[in-house]
Structures are given as C-alpha cells and as structure tokens.
Amino acid sequence: MMEDPFKSVRDQVRSELDMSASINNSELMARIEEMVWRRRELMELTAAEKRRLVRRVFDSFRGLDVLQPLVDNPRITEIMINSHQDIFIEQDGEVKKLPLQFESQSRLEDIIQSIVGTVNRVVNESTPIVDARLKDGSRVNIVLPPIALKGPTMTIRKFPESPMTMEDLVRRGALTEEAAEQLRILVKGKYNIFIGGGTGSGKTTFLNALSQYIPPDERVITIEDSAELKIVTVPNLVSLETRNANTEGRGEIAIRDLIRSSLRMRPNRIVVGEVRGSEALDMLQAMNTGHDGSLSTGHANSTQDMISRLETMVLSGADLPISVVRQQISSAIDIFVHLSRLRDRSRRVTEISEVIGMSDGEVVLNPLYRFRETGESGGRVIGSLEPCGNPLQSADKLHMAGITAWPLQKMMEVTS
Template sequence: MLTDELVLALRNQIRSQLDFSGAVTDEELTQSVEQTVFDYCNKGHPLTAAEKVQLVRRLFHSFRGLDILQPLMDDPTVTEIMINHHGEIFIERSGTMTQLPAAFESKERLEDLIQAVVAGVNRVVNESSPIVDARLRDGSRVHVVLPPVALRGPAMTIRKFPERPMTMDLLVEAGALTAEAASFLQQLTAAQYNIFISGGTGTGKTTFLNALSQFIPADERVVTIEDSAELQIRSVANLVSLETRNANTEGKGEITVRDLIRASLRMRPNRIIVGEVRGAESLDMLQAMNTGHSGSMSTGHSNSARDMMARLETMALGAADLPVQVIRQQIVSALDIVIHLSRFRDRTRRVTEIAEITGIDGGEIELRPLFRFEEEGEKDSKVLGALKRTVHSLLHRDKLQMAGLTLEGDRYGDTGECQESRENQERRENKESRESQEYREGRANAAC
C-alpha cells in the first residue's frame, strides 16, 4: 500500500542523497529514485512490479512534475482539478465531480508547487498579491488564491485542455450543435462577421472559440489577446499571441487587456480575438471591431444572449462616461452574431441560441434568433432535443455579398421568407406610421 507517509519518507531520503548545488538531470534523478525504491523493497517491504512503477513515478513527479497531481494531468478523462486546501482535492471526470482520496503532505508542499507553476510563466503570487491566473506548459489554465484571501489555506484550480484541439466536427458529433448550424457558422466566419460567444462558467466558451477559429482563412493575420494563454489556433500561420502581465512587487509594470488591444491595432491584424472580456476592456474591443477589423471574436459570461448585451453595456459604461445610447450603438455597430452556450442538467454542453444583432428598437438592442435549442424531453437521464432553425435569412447580408458567399438554405427575398421577419417589418412600419402621425399632430397643435 503506497501511503503519503511512505512517499514523504522516501522523498526526504532522496533529497538528502542528491547534490542540488548543481543541475540534476532527469536521468540522474530517475536513477536515484529507482535505487531508493529498490533498497526499500530489499529491506523487507515487498512491492509488486506495478506498485514499484507507481512509486517511482510518484517520487519523480514530486521533484519534477506536479507531485500527486501529475497522474491526473496525464489522465485524459480528467477535465478539472480543484484543490480547496492541501488536504482536500476534487476532480471532474466526464462531467462528474468526486473527491480524490490522496492529498498533499503539507501546506508548504502545495505552496512550493504553486510558486513553481507561477514562476514558470513569469507571474508572482504572495500575500500582497494573493490572486493570480497562470498556465501550465501543456496550455492548461491555473487559478491560484492564497491566504489571507483563502481562509483554509492555498487554493488552486486547474482547467485542463485536450492535447488535440476540439474541432467543429467533433462538437457536432458530441451533439453540441447540428451540422446545419456548424455550416452556417463556418460561412459567417469566412465572411468576417464579428462573433461573440456567451455562456456561464464551464460551458465550453473557449473550446467553442477554438473550434470556430479553425474556419478563419489561412492567409489572414490574427492577433489573440488573453489573460492567460489558452487558445490553440493552428489553422493560421500568421498568428501573434499576446498575454497580460501582472504588476511587480512594486506595483509597476502591469500590462492589461486594454493595453494589448490598443497595441494590437498597430500590428496590422485582419482579425482580433479577445479570449474573454470582463470589464473596461469591452469598450476597447468594441472600438477595435468598429475600426475595420471585421471577423473579430470574443467571449463573455452571461445567462443568455440578451443578458450578454446588458453585461456589455455595463462593462463599457465602466470604461467611459458615455450615454447608454452611445454604448448601445457601439455594440450594434461592432457585433453581428451572438452564440450562447449552456450546460444542461445531464452535464452536457450545447449551443442553445444563435442570434443576429439587427439594430436598436425602442432604445433597446434588438436580437433576432436564427437558431434556438428546443428540448424534447428526457430519456435515461439524458436531455433530448436539438438546435433548430427559427428563421431562414439574415437581415445584414453585406459581408456575405462582399465575400461572394451564399448561405445554404437561405431563402431571403422569396415567398418562403420567415414569418418572424415579416412581423418585424410590419412592427417597424407601424412604429414609423405612429411617429409620423404624432409629428403631424404636433405641427397642427403648434399652428393653432
């Protein structure tokens, strides 16, 4: 039985044998670990071959890897690792959350691991700056919170990403959206429509953005901007990836998303991809989309596509003291399409709405749903349903025409045009008629 006490004792023994005054190669470390395990077995502690291999790996990773987390990092079925404190670790595997029986030997060991992780990406985390976002070499996202903010001790959350980026075909195969919707989004991406992806935490926004980016033409120049680099865009050769930087111990040297967006405008990008907007940088993103960078993309947290519009308004208002109508006009001018993702009770992640931003009606941003998820019941604890087309045409078609593209199944302008489109047109005509009548009555009253 491989206990934490055994690993700690052997680890201390190995540490005492190694000369850390110089560089210790992986081969030298492996030899020392194997010899220590063999000596332990020869002293009356027999282990099976599998247990020996497991013990050697655990000891090696305690020096070079992520200690007890390394097997979890190597397990492709584990998608998230949540460390509440050194003695409590939870993992998410296939959408189900369970507690890991193992734990770190001490709070100090977890703190050492955290410092090694953040130092690897030139970040700093300490009592004066107790919150940090970082990443591992494989691209996994790491979020760390230290005391005094974390009351029970250091807390770390690791969001793993697959070695092979998720493609739109795999998302269709998994039931996240239909083949028709995927083809529709492929055409819009190629035609340089500005797309915003919204959803709650853990709904797969970054994964979907990765998949969508594969439709970007290979001859374009793309600049990505993120807090901690997660995007894996491999279909574009002319790619610049930018990452924010925290302030140093003196409170200087911070580089924010806003700074990077402004810098990216001087890099001659065709498209700008902002990994996620959370605050004032949303206004810079909207302005960048309004300055000729068509085809740009970003993500944000919200409960629905309409809620995302309200959140963008709030975030942009925090950046500048502008009238809300000016902000709404910025949003309408910048964004073309909103895609909303949701996580269902059966732990599946799906696209629940694709909507077109058509303009401002009655002072409010008007959304026109193009696809909407329709639930059809439940079977064997699985939610049944599919993403269904609600209208068969886009109102704003100028980018499609400039790109020389035609949407599959598009019925714009013929007798098959959707009922909703006609209702929108009638509503606008009635509104214009009322306004015209009120204007005439006002002129008549003034003449009297």
C-alpha cells in the first residue's frame, strides 16, 4: 500500500478536478469516493478506513482539515491550536493533547484565512489578532506571528447546536430550580441583569439561557463582537456584530457604535454579549433611558470585582467623577449574577445579588443567593445555591409588570 494514502488521493483530486469551478459538496464527495474505491493500492483498507479517508480528503478541501472531526464532535467544547503541530482539546471537562497535526504551517494559515474570510474579517502581520466565528456559531480567536512566537495559534470555543435552556442548567446543577424561577420572574419584570464570571465560566451560555425568558412579543437587539447568541424564542430579533477596520484602518464599527445605533431601532430590550471597555458607559446609559430588561456580561472574579471593572471601563472612555460612575451603575443595573468554574471544572452560579443604591459613595448590594459548598465526593464539589434570607427590596418593576403571584409573597416580600 502507498506510504500516505491521504496525500496521494488529495493530489489526484487537485489534478483531476477544477476546484475553482462550481462543483458542489455532494459532487465533490462522490468524486472522492469514486477515486478511493477504484484505486487498487487502497484495496487493503477496510470499508470504514476508506470512509474515513474520503471524509478527511473532503474536509481538506471544503472543511477545516484535521479540525473538522473535532468541530463535529459534540463532546468536545474547546479546540486549542498552539501551532500546526500542537493541538489540544477540552472534552468532557478534561484537557488533553491529540496526536494530530496539520501537514504544514502554511496549511494552518490557509484554514485561518478561510475562517476569517467567511465573516469578512482580516488577519495579517499588521492586524495579527482577530475574533471570528465558524458557520455553526463557534467562537474563534486567532493570533499570528510575530505576536504568537510558535506560529499561528487558534482557539475555538464551541457551543451546543441547540441553545441550552435554564432547565438544562438546573439539571446540570448550575443553579437550583428555585433560583431559576426567580430569574425568570426578574426577566419578565424587566430588571436589568448583568452576568459576571471568569474565563470559561459559562457566561455566554447562561446569557443565552436567560434570554429565553424574554416575552416573545418584544423587540430585542443583540450586540456582539462575534455573533454567538441564539435566542430562538423571540421572533422580533435583530442581531448586530462588530466589524474590524480594513487594511487602510477605516470602516471599524465597535460595540459602542452598535449600542448607540440600536437606540434608534425601537428596541424593548438590548442584549450586549460582553462589555470590555468604554462601551460600558453606553450600555449603562441605555439601561437608564427606558430600555429596562436589558442583559449583558463581563469578565470578573466576583460581583464586587465586576463593579470595580465596570468603573474602570467607563473611566477609560469618559472623564467623569467616580461618584457619578458609581451612581450610573447603581441606577442602571438591578441584578448581578456571578458564575464560577469550580476546581472540579463544573460551572455554577455562585451569587445573585440585588443592587439597592449607594451608601458612603459605594454601590450597595443585597445578596439574594450564594453558593455554599458542603463537601467533596469522588473529586466533585458538593454544594448548592442557597437563599440568603434577604427579601428583594425593590419590587416596583414587578408591580408595573403585573406580577403579583405567589413568588412575590413567598420569596420576594418587600420591605416597607
């Protein structure tokens, strides 16, 4: 048998087929199958091995080459390419290196250019860092040399094909059914909710699940760097995505540009995938100017840290007194939800707090739920999200939304 069947068949495809012509995927797959099954030197391969060879050759032309099976595997949540010879994955919460590699660095570079080209992004030596996405919505981060010292690197964060619901998160132990019900009521009552957490804590997944509670008769505008949210319950939905500057340094459209534009699109709610910089001020002002029920996320290690980071973000784009910034935060955001990735790699809601105003120049929180760890079994953290015993202090929005059912009396008694 030939030394490398993959390269041999791929070279035959290149020589016999005009890949620039309008040959569709089905035709290409059929031609590759025909080549593989007819070649005598491949007769020693089993039928399963031939099918894998056909798929690999096809993926090298129309897919993501060696990455395609990884992208197609629902158990894999993260793919980390440190160089063309160095590929890691996260599968079932465990990170491991794979015995896979691209045939060359130039092949990896071709795949990278194909990915960024489909979403009208540019990545090169002058713009060596870019965020993009795959056709299935998976998040992609790319860093090129000279920033990446070992060669092009790419990290792919995958998301489930069907968006995870809050019920799914409850079943996985991320939060309790009671807390999920409280959040459902708060979303229906148009409370502005901000989700914080560290890298890989599940903020986007949680935001997507929380968004499913938005009433279907509302108009929602989503704003993201790379479109990832899949809000399937709201028909009147507009999804906006940022754009990088072109090679001449023109045409950039940032998050804050999209937030400002969205205010003229008659939204009932605005959902900002993540705030990282000066756009935080625009988001807070939108929440403060009649767009109640808006949602967003940010990176932080705790709720207090999230407040501090929001202050820093606002100040990075506006010369305002810190007291004014804190007043903006306290009046715009009603609820903070904090997510953590615990040492057993599970993702949990670890805090839900209400913002109740200012005291001595600081934003004051009213803790509603906190995660309490009770032990460890078989390497898994045991614990649950427990109510703190504090009533919700501001129920005006609930009353305005006509919510007076049992949850209001049972777990959200209003202090006079």
